[in-house]
Amino acid sequence: MRLLREAGHLVRVALVLAAGVVLFLIIRNAVVPKDFGRYGHFRPEALGVIRAHPVAFAGQSTCVACHDDQAKERAAGKHAHVACEACHGPQAAHVADIANVKPALPDVATLCARCHEKNAAKPKSFPQVVTAEHSGGVACNTCHKPHNPQI
C-alpha cells in the first residue's frame, strides 16, 4: 500500500498510457476494414472496384463472331494480324447494342498514314511510303482495299 502511495505518479502515467493504447485500438478497429491484409497490405475489395471498370474494346474474337466475311478477307492479306479495333476503334458499345450503335468508318486520310508514313525511326522491314509522293493526295482506299491491302 505504501509502495502504491509513493509510486502514485507512475501509476497515473501508466493509466493514461493504457487509456491511450485502448483508445488507439478502438479507433483502429473501427476504421480499418475487417479483411484488410487478407492478400497483402491492402483492402481486398479494391480488386473488385478496379475490376468493375467497363470494357471499351470488345476484343478480336467478339468482332469475328459476326463479321466473318471481313475476317476472312483480312486473314488472307498482310493485315491478318491487325485486330479489327486497331483501325475501327473501341466497339464494346456496338456489341452491347448492335441495332442502335453503329461504328463510324475510319478516316482513311489519317488512318493509313499513321502506320505507313515514312519515318527513319520505323523498322526498315515495315512497308512505308511518303504519301505525298506515293499517291499525291489520292485516298489510299482508291487503290488498296483496307482489309486486304494488295492492289
Place this chain on the structure above:
Amino acid sequence: MEITRRQLLTRCTQLLVLTGTAAAALEKTGQAPGPDDTYHMADHWWGMMIDIEKCIGCGNCVRACSKENNVPEGYFRTWVERYQVTEDWEHPKVDSPDGAIHGFPANTDPNVKSFFVPKLCNHCADSPCVQVCPVGATFVSPDGVVLVDPDYCLGCRYCIQACPYGCRYFHPEKHIADKCTLCYHRITQGLTTACCEACPTGARRLCDLKDPNDPVHEFLRNNMVHVLKPQMATGAKVYYNNLDGSVR
C-alpha cells in the same frame, strides 16, 4: 421512475450488446457481392513483352489506353518515346509529342540511329511506389499487377515521386494517384489489354509468366531481353527485346 445503479448498468450492457449485434449483422448483409470467381489470382503472374523491332510509333496503344480507361487529356498511362541517338549515345535526343497520341512527325536523317520505345508501368514485383504508400492504397496484387485503391488513396503523391519510371500521375479530377492497371478489368476476364488489342504489329503483348504455354517463355529464351533500370532491382516485368543501351 426510480432506477437503481444495478438496473442502470444492466440496461447499458443490454444496449451495448444489441447495437453491437445490429452493426455486425448490417456489415454482413450490406456487403457488396464480389466479382464472379472463375478467375484465380494465384494462377497468374502478369507482365508484358515489348519488341522494339516491331514498334512503328503509330500511337494506337496510347489512344486505345486513353479510351479504355478514360485517361484525362494530357495525362498518359502508356506513351511512346522516340530515341534519336548519335555516336554520343549517352545523350540521346528523346521526344514524345503528346505522348505520341497522334503518332510522330517524320524524321528522315539516316545518320542518326532512331527507334521507338513504348513505355508503361513496369508492374514491378518489388515496387518502390508500393513501399512508400503510407496507407496501403497502392499494392502489388497476388497476380503481379501494381494497382491503386481509388477509395483509399489520400492523394499524398509519394508514389508519384517514388516511381523511377515516371509512370504515375495525379488525377486532376479524382485527386488521387492514377496509373496503368494493366487493364485489370480486362485481363481478369480473359481479354488482353487495350494497348495490346490495338497494337497493329504485335510489338506489345500481354504475358502470363505462370502459364507454361505462354509465348513469353520462348520470348525470354530466344531473345536479348532487357528491363528498364535493372540496377534499381525493382523486379520490373515489362520485358524489352533489343533495347538499346541509350534508353533510360
